[in-house]
Amino acid sequence: MKSPLTIRLCGPRGFCAGVDRAIQIVVLALKKYGAPVYVRHEIVHNRYVVEGLEAKGAVFVEELNEIPAEYQAQPVVFSAHGVPKSVPADAEARNLFYLDATCPLVSKVHKQAMRHERQGRHVLLIGHAGHPEVIGTMGQLPEGAVTLVETEADAALIQPENPDALGFVTQTTLSVDDTDGIIRALRARFPNIQAPAAESICYATTNRQEAVKQAAPGTDLFLVVGAPNSSNSKRLVEVAERSGAARGLLVQRADEIPWDEIGDISVLGLSAGASAPELIVDEIIDAFRARFDVTVELAITAEETENFPVNRVLRDVELTTADMAFVNGNS
Template sequence: MNIQVTEQAGAQPTEISQADAKPELTIRLCGPRGFCAGVDRAIQIVVLALKQYGAPVYVRHEIVHNRYVVEGLEAKGAIFVEELNEIPAEHRQQPVVFSAHGVPKSVPEDAQSRNLFYLDATCPLVSKVHKQAMRHQRLGRHVILIGHAGHPEVIGTMGQLPEGTVSLVETIADADVYTPIDPDNLGYVTQTTLSVDDTAGVIARLQERFPNLTAPSADSICYATTNRQEAVKQAAEGCDLFITVGAPNSSNSKRLVEVALRAGAKHSILVQRASELNWDEIGDIRTLGISAGASAPEVIVDEIIEAFRARFDAKVELAITTEETENFLVNRELRDVPLTQEDMAWVNGVRPLSV
């Protein structure tokens, strides 16, 4: 892990009374953290659609699992719905965007039957899992999807396949009792946002029980999930508190909370905004770790760091494990629409605090 020490900006007063002195705090700021390329692309699609077509732009389900992002897009003119029948007839010429988590095949079919213009913001790595699952099924294998029941990504992946051709396995306990019709003709894929370690255990148990189980052609867990978990593993040991910025319905953010505890953080919490911080519970800490889920904006990371700087004499260490260069193109219909730094400042922030 590469640790870079960043001193606080600003001159220090020459004399500080002992009563007024802030306690010292080291903040280990993980990198990579926050938006992945798929989330960045999905948000850009909504922003660009608003610029190109004007408000309202409808979005089926939360574009990503983060209330700050959703509310920010609502303020710009996006309207979030759970089903396409919620779009009023007079707005059917306005675009509807499908979320980054992906949708069942039935959703674009429904949109076409309603003569809706839709933009698919499904993460390309989720689309890759869809293709892997369909390939298994096309080759006659029953598909095992390792994932969390009810998660939109899982619903979308299962919805790519005919009924009865895919089974959901969540845990090692599920793998122990899973009873397929043809145990020699199975293939698996995984949800992209799972814990790498937990998933490895489930896969190992399935392979132990079904030696002919066919793996996908490439790892289903996305690069960003893996990178963020590895960064947390490296930074969390010895932290009095580890904070993951993210939403309670964000699968990858919740996994980071668990990873931090396993890696040696004394306490690990999930926080959406600085206003949620309970300072009485935080108490007297000396080392704080911070990361952010793949759907959490950098501006909230900055907000939380500033909240600690208001109460502590804070020194930030950038705990970097790798650099990410991935970038996914937006839909062809939007590629000629200019996107400026100002268009995205509400989520990316304007100060270079970040890795």
């Protein structure tokens, strides 16, 4: 006889509008221009999505010089995380046709950072070193114009040339609570520091964290579907553990669940990072149904209706039902 298990399924979860748009751009480009379509860096941080696009004819490269000369007339897509200004400049120098899939909310952060600099402020970027979004944001401004702040300890140590001429922006996928702590530390040291004109952490990150906070108390285990290099997914695990989950775990597929370690659980929390397809959430629920008598409870804190249009040059292409199922993470 199977043991009873309640799964608290978070909503919102999974694909956000920026991820949906980026995947659409690659699929539409393949339909319009044919394979190969090159993509600089993972379009989003999810192997299932990347492998699905590769099967359709996308070719992923880390740098533009990896694109063979005979295919330079084919499109190259820049990932949802954004790129430094040097990348489109390099594409133009190589006469490449590029499509920018940068999430509009990341582009907004780029504009906020540039606005600070135009107004004579040194920019403090709250984020994680080495993340593609951070590299892209720092690359919007001249070298030395941005200082990265990763922790409250960093905020206590930085020594800007002019403490009265500072502005901050943040990576879009951070923990809301961690970021608030860093901002408080910066404001305590630099009372004149200027905030961005609008919130930098994106709506999808905030919404997913709020749903996890609601669902986590009393859970024996909290699973987050996401890749190990996905910032927003890793933050969801941290939020779950801080909010009352006995244990948080990041998995990419059901076959990564350590069944021998789970033990006797009765309440499971389940969410998915912004680049994780719904298909994998369903796969994980099915894996638990095979082992437990499952009841699913919804933990919904918001409804998301955002939709970001694709590049104008692609708007004349129609997607089939199968294409849309893939774009939406359901196939």
